[in-house]
Each structure stands twice: as C-alpha cells, then as structure tokens.
Amino acid sequence: MPFFQDDESLAKYKATLLGASPTNIIVDPSNPKVVIVKSITLLVDGREDVKMELDNAGALGNSTFKLKEGCQYRLRFDFYVQREIVTGLKYVHKVSRHRVPVLKETFMVGSYAPKKELQSYTTPLEEAPSGMLHRGTYKVTSQMTDDDNHDWLTWTWTTEISKDW
Template sequence: MSELNTDHVDSVEEELEVESNYKPPPEKTIEQILETDKEDESLRKYKETLLGEAKSGGVVVDPNDPRKVIVKKLALCVADRPDMELDLTGDLSQLKKQTFVIKEGVSYRIRIDFIVQREIVHGLKYVQKTYRLGVPVDKMMHMVGSYPPKTEVQSYTTPTEDAPAGVMARGSYSVSSLFTDDDKHEHLKWEWSFEIKKDWKE
C-alpha cells in the first residue's frame, strides 16, 4: 500500500510468477516429523518443544469446524493508537461497510490472528490486493510460515509500511485479502476498505 503505483503491482506479479516455480516439500504428519532423526536426542527434544501440544494427538479447538486454519481477526496497528480490528468470524459481506480511517503518511502494520487445529499447516501466506475506483494500485504478499496446531490463537504481523501521503493519495480504497498456503488452500478470503485522510479526525 505504501507505493500505490502500477510498477509495484508489476514487480509483485513478477515475484509471484517466480514463486510459482517453487515446489513445496511434501507434507509430513507430526508422527513423521518426530520419527526423522530420532536418534539425535537434542534435535528430538527441540522438535517436541516446537510441536508442543501437537505431538500428543490432534489438537481440535472447534470440533464443528472442519478447517485446519480458522482466521479470527485482522488488525491495523499504528503506534500509540488503539488497534483497528476486523472480526473475521462473522458475516464477511458486512466488512466492506466498516471503513478504517488512516492518517496519510502514518506507519502501520497488519496483524492476522488465527487458530491452527488438527494438523500442521505448511507455508501460510497472506496476500493483499488494493484497489482505488476499481483499479488495482498495489499488491503485496507476505510469507507467514508453517505452524503446528495449538489451542491458543497464533498471530502474524507484517513488517512496517507507510501509508501514502499527499492530496492525490487521499480517498477511499478497497482491499481483497487472502490467507492461503503452499498447497493453494484458501483458508479465508475477504474484502474490506479504508480511507486515507489528512488527519485522523478530519
């Protein structure tokens, strides 16, 4: 979002094309991971610590939800201000009616809160496309990583970015967000919007 120009969009598209040649390693069960190098005591203990609850058998937080990844919340985080949050557990079609107001030029980060249950998820990614008046102006992709199942909410926070500034940058934007993984599973896809203003209370 910080660049807001088509060059940025083109460069990200090129990165995604390069990435499409990447073949993720085959998925392994928790048992297979623990079996590998089991004669190495220090490595075995490290993996057991890393996997935590997962090694004791499938962690199921919500038995009525068959998904491996349950995306709970998106938060827009700005230093010294309360987080602006989107609840992603309800009616996603209503999110577009809730518009974040962002002061131009401010530094911000995006945090995604999610639950992983049942089994390890490999190569999670957060992809965000930003539009203005229906025209794509920015696209970014963040590698979130691989996560074991846990009863607690896990989080990923993007690196700091700067909102665009200036008269031409002010206005309304729509965003399409996708939480996916190496196997192209769409764990959640949603749309939301924000408005860049000269000041927070304008």
C-alpha cells in the first residue's frame, strides 16, 4: 500500500498537474522511461545557440561546449514526460579538472505532467570563470534525476574555457 494513497491534498495536486482528463500519454512506446531528455543547449546572448543532442548519451564523451572566460550563459534542457507525473525533477552536474572536483551544482527543474509536447527548463544566468588559471578543459558529469532518485539520464561531456571564442 503506497504511503500517500489516501492523501487528499496530493490527489488535488496531481489533478491540477494532469488537468481535467488524465490520459496515459506515451511519446515513445519503445522507451520505458518517464522522462526522456532530448537535448541540452548552451545559450549566450549575442551568440548562436549550441545544441547537444542526448539521444545517444554514450557517445557524448566527445561533445564540448566552448565558453569565453567571464561570459554569461544559461543551459536549456528539452525533454518529454510520458506515462506518469514526475515530481521533483532536478539536474545535477559535477565539474572536475584534472580529476580534481571543482564544482557540484543542483538545479531544481520542477514537477511535470505527461505531455506530447516537448517541455524545457532554462537554468539561471551563470558566469564562466575568468583568468589564466581557469582556462582549460573541464569534465562535466551530468544527471537528470527526481525526488524518488530515478536516474533518467546520466552523461559525460566537456566544457572548454578560453580567452577568446
């Protein structure tokens, strides 16, 4: 018996997320996951968006986002939610340089109902590190997870901080 089975406020919350007619929405019948992360896009004002497709996460080790030191940027995630509601969706990344951990950040993405439409989340504005000591290549291990600790996608990629674009 689920712990929150008779929780009236939870039932109202789910009804609000699902709308008037909850249906079993399936975007990709061959994919059993509830959250299907499609892409991550680097957004920098005045620059063309750079998109990394996440359909084949195993092949992403060679994918790199290049940033000019001190620039301000955002990341946008495009994803589908199918089959059931996902609560507490979050994006976590760990950044390391020369195998030394440098940064760990968690971004609360939110709770989403299943939809046939692509959904997206954009991180708050961040600033790339600057200065000669910060230039170089960083390894980033990213994960999309939720409050129930489901691992919807884990992938590794690199980011390069340089003096110029």
